[in-house]
Amino acid sequence: MFDALGRHGNVAPLLVERIPVGPNAMAVRERCVAVLLADGFPPRVAADAYAMLSRCMLGFAIQLRGHHGAERPGDDARASAVFRAADPSLYPATAAVADWLPVPLEDEFPFGLELVLEGLGRLRDGD
Numbered sequence: 001m002f003d004a005l006g007r008h009g010n011v012a013p014l015l016v017e018r019i020p021v022g023p024n025a026m027a028v029r030e031r032c033v034a035v036l037l038a039d040g041f042p043p044r045v046a047a048d049a050y051a052m053l054s055r056c057m058l059g060f061a062i063q064l065r066g067h068h069g070a071e072r073p074g075d076d077a078r079a080s081a082v083f084r085a086a087d088p089s090l091y092p093a094t095a096a097v098a099d100w101l102p103v104p105l106e107d108e109f110p111f112g113l114e115l116v117l118e119g120l121g122r123l124r125d126g127d
Contacts (some may be wrong), residue, residue, distance in 0.1 A: 001028060001032075001054070001057050002057045002060065002061065002109060005057060005058065005061030008067065016049055016060055016062070028047070029050065029054075032050050032053070032054075033046050033047065033050050036050060039124065040124050041120070041123075041124050043119075045123060045124070052116070053113075053116065056112065056113075056116070060105060060109045060112075063105055064105050064106075076102055076104070077103045079101070079105055080098075080101065080102060082097040083097075083101040083102070084098045084099070086098060104120075
């Protein structure tokens with residue numbers, strides 16, 4: 001889903017306005033929810049997980065669409081310079097991680113997805 005939204009960046013903003021219920025959206029939803037149910041998630045958790053994952057992917061796709069646009073060249077470099085120049089007496093936590101900020105969206109999505117999937121696994125397994 002994330003790759004498809006990335007390839008068709010103009011579609012993502014349209015999905016914010018309405019819950020997609022067309023045949024393609026229904027097919028994608030069916031496949032995703034079926035995987036969750038087959039993996040042992042109760043129906044309510046499967047529905048919640050699908051909804052959260054879908055919105056997360058949509059949000060990232062919208063950010064990537066704007067991030068790769070010509071209207072924002074150099075934003076990451078500017079933000080990085082601001083983070084590295086932050087006064088450590090005012091922003092000690094930011095100063096501690098400044099070398100790794102901003103996190104590229106292309107890296108942030110798989111990291112966040114892994115966190116969510118690990119959490120869902122624990123929820124399913126009753127940890």
